[in-house]
Amino acid sequence: MTTINGNPLTSMLNSAFGKFDRNSDGKINGDELGAFDAMLKPGVPTDGMGRPIFDYSDRMDRDGDGAVTKEEMSSTTVLMPANLTDTNFSRMISYLQDQDTKEASLAASILMENKGS
Numbered sequence: 001m002t003t004i005n006g007n008p009l010t011s012m013l014n015s016a017f018g019k020f021d022r023n024s025d026g027k028i029n030g031d032e033l034g035a036f037d038a039m040l041k042p043g044v045p046t047d048g049m050g051r052p053i054f055d056y057s058d059r060m061d062r063d064g065d066g067a068v069t070k071e072e073m074s075s076t077t078v079l080m081p082a083n084l085t086d087t088n089f090s091r092m093i094s095y096l097q098d099q100d101t102k103e104a105s106l107a108a109s110i111l112m113e114n115k116g117s
Contacts, residue, residue: 029067043079
């Protein structure tokens with residue numbers, strides 16, 4: 001696992017944040033927040049039934065306003081399998097496409113938009 005303070009994960013999350021913040025207001029909220037959370041699920045510990053034991057977006061939303069800023073994201077310890085931290089998102093997109101949920105599909109489509117940016 002790589003933590004948010006590790007370089008590859010930091011680069012990947014900062015780049016992803018820019019893609020999810022579609023209106024450039026410095027926050028991820030609404031459907032984008034659910035999709036962003038789907039992207040973070042590989043780093044979430046699971047219970048005995050395989051269900052995530054917490055939601056990263058809830059942990060990141062420190063002020064409780066229903067949105068996550070880059071500062072809130074950066075101040076939250078995030079774990080992620082190192083093989084999913086490529087900055088071109090190819091492995092993350094493949095992972096998300098395999099999840100077969102609305103949020104994961106949205107996250108994959110957001111990450112594929114303007115893939116070169």
